[in-house]
Amino acid sequence: MKSFRNEPILELRRAPARESLASALRELDERLPLEVPVLIGGDRGPADGFESTDPGAPGRVVATAGRGGEAEAAAAVEAAQRGFREWSARPAAERAQVLRRAAALLRERRLELAALQVRECAKPWPEADGDVCEAIDFLEYYALEAVELERGRPLVQVPGERNTMRYAPRGVAAVIAPWNFPLAIPCGMTAAALAAGNAAVLKPAEQSPASAGVLVQALHDAGVPRDALALVPGFGEAGAALVRDPRVHVIAFTGSSAVGLEILRASAETPQAQSHVKRVVSEMGGKNCVIVDSDADLDDVVPELVYSAFGYAGQKCSAAARALVHEAVADTLLERLGGAVQVLTVGQAESFATEVPPVIERDAQERVDRYAEQAGDAVVARVEDVPDAGWFCPPTVAADLPEDSPVVREEIFGPLLAVTRVRSVDHACEIVESLPFALTGGLFSRSPATVERVAARLPVGNLYVNRGITGAMVGRQPFGGNRRSGIGSKAGGPDYLLQFVEPRVVTENTMRHGIPVE
């Protein structure tokens, strides 16, 4: 890649870096609650429709936001149609420059933005800082990619004709974003749409409007025309209205499987008034498995597995939900894993010692608890001592559940890891293949032949070998799932922008009365 480099995360092992974040949080706290209005064209709507709260202290209001509904969605799309004409007319290099300016603005505010995630999503510092860096990475990366894409692709040429292939933006993109990467994911999807020349309407998750608010502000300040980017905070009704709107061309969604599949269904309808087929980028759930072979180094496996399963309370799309462990090392691994889980620090995200923060909301807490109950006697390790205030879930390990248990088949999205003994790596692969999802996967093996065999066989979008399975980096690990986990568009990779453009080929006859022009 030409000159892309990932934004360095803060060196949190150094006291001054930690102090700078703690002080950013103190400053942020004085300004809470933030206001996040509906932003359409030049208009700022009211910001009193709903609240986002601190999952670790639900009484604390982090932001008040305008509640966009059908009317706001329609108005935003209308403005975006206008904005599209202006924005798409700019050359890619100019759009790239705007995105890079937005990256610089986020960079300036990175401490504050990390602090905001600590409060709004209870994201621990290392992950919050990583999220901000990833957002910056998306802007920089897609800026470069857009310029590259504008060159088109080389085609076969013969005398007397000139063939060119270029990519044109599609139109209005609706971006429907999740809360778990409250800045990076909305930023990635929006930046890709804009980089490719589309206009965008961003509907952030109702749990995290504030980070999206800062993002839209930064993009506007950097030079994205107001009409070309609208912010519609709100709930499902706003998202559904955007998906149904016949003037929307692309829908970029990251979230649950249920909603993702519904979006695919709804967007397949093509009413008479709609002059195009909608393109849907849908990144959905997972049930990510880590395979541990008998020759694995358990000194590495335990910490990497614990972090993959319990970091950010298991609320990353890439998080480990299952470990499939060779029976020769299963007892040893379970004992060490159980002990390592017992010493996890469960607490408020703002503490640098915290490894497992609360989950995002009460519903999530209840869902995780339900699955933990279903695991019943299979629970082999659990941190019972978790804070009362806030949506905390006890980190839990269950072992040897039957293959038809919902605990080992359904996405839980919380701090619950199921360990299953397998006879061999191939047995583990069979289990992975039996699941409907294929997002991330892990393999711990020190045999080159095993690594190659598993890499060739598993359908997962991202396979991590001998390391944790979270933390994909833009440009280094293009991210996204296959099967029912996603459409394979790979955010942060060289194929992603193609989702936001349509290819056009021009073939020109260059002969004039037998005189070749070239």
Add this chain to the structure above:
Amino acid sequence: MEQDLQRVGRSIHAAFPGKSRHPLRAFDQKAMDFAAHDAELKAALFRFVDVTPACRSLDDLARHLTGYLDEVDERPPPIEAAMRMSGTKPGRAALGAAAAAGVRRMAHRFIVGETPKAALRTIRHLWESGAAVSLDLLGEATVTEAEADRYAERCMDALETLSAAAPSWPEQPVLERDSLGPLPRVNLSVKVSALSPLLRPEAPAVGAADAARRMRPLLVRAKELGAHLHIDMESVDTLESTMELVIDLLGEPELSDGPSAGVVLQAYLRESPEQLARVAEWARTSGRGYPLVVRLVKGAYWDHEVVDARQHGWTPPVFEEKRESDRNFETLTRELLGAWPHVRPAIASHNLRSVAHAVAANRALGRADGDVELQVLRGLGDELAAALAEQGMRVRIYCPVGDLVAGMAYLVRRLLENTANESFLGEQQRGVPIEELLAAP
């Protein structure tokens, strides 16, 4: 002083024992020579060493070995022959057995025994030949409370075992006393990361407090037994925890009059001069009854630190050129000598130039040779230790104890060190002339 340094260096060099001392050495050396000349082959062999304890059968061993060798483009004839053997089951069994024996032999070169008790004979032998020992307990990574407790118990057992045996060792005046007073016969090195599963780089105080809980009884017992406890330094991720722990614990009133204790300073760290200033200042003002021993090393986590920093987009915390580390080592040596008598300097290096520099700089201050300790690693610095002892210097050999599984990470680190092209030992083996070996960095 440079002239003096050259003289000291040459006389140590002249005192090196002949190569014939270790008949097995030649064989291991062959494997390491292979490794040193080809990065791919080196990676393959070290990966194999690393996986050895996890292999379940000779067949499994052979399959792993050939799996790694298969990735090497240009294989020397002996390796090619090994690949051919792996085609049949009996061939694999033979190959697996030979390879396992090779790894065990290498491990025995670096690890003095499976337990402190099993190591006693070697330790006594070293003492009789003029070298003291610091025992180091190898272990798997500590990820649970139980593992931390077990490590602490092993440390306690090591203190007891060594203390019970030490009185029967013959007198060795050079090893038992310097100008500041008596030196403990028993010396144990401990790792903070093994004493707690809670070490987190972004929350150093938590791990430090948890490790302190297990370190305190060890210090108390060491004081009762008159033993020395040395707190090792590991990667930068645990640096702050370790420093915090040492300074807090040794400052406690209960421990103000003992035991003798020490810390480590890594010269490859860019921040090491500031660390030394901090430690020296603390030693000067702590009012402890014992001078703080500061072991100066180059640092053994260089590859880890550089790769970790590069992956995160950070400036590596270590000097990237070996010469810079070597220069810094000399600067820090002089600073340490300057901090005497609050600090007892222990210079740990296999680099003849670094060692000669320490001896000469100490003499230049008018002090006795015994006022600076010289340390080497078991398996790497044995010949240097013999030469230094022969010259009447005070030598200590860092001796790891543990089983093969636990020792593997250590073993690989040592092998990496021994085969690095620019390492002093590598240069020495290649027959680099003494002028170059002693040249200023």
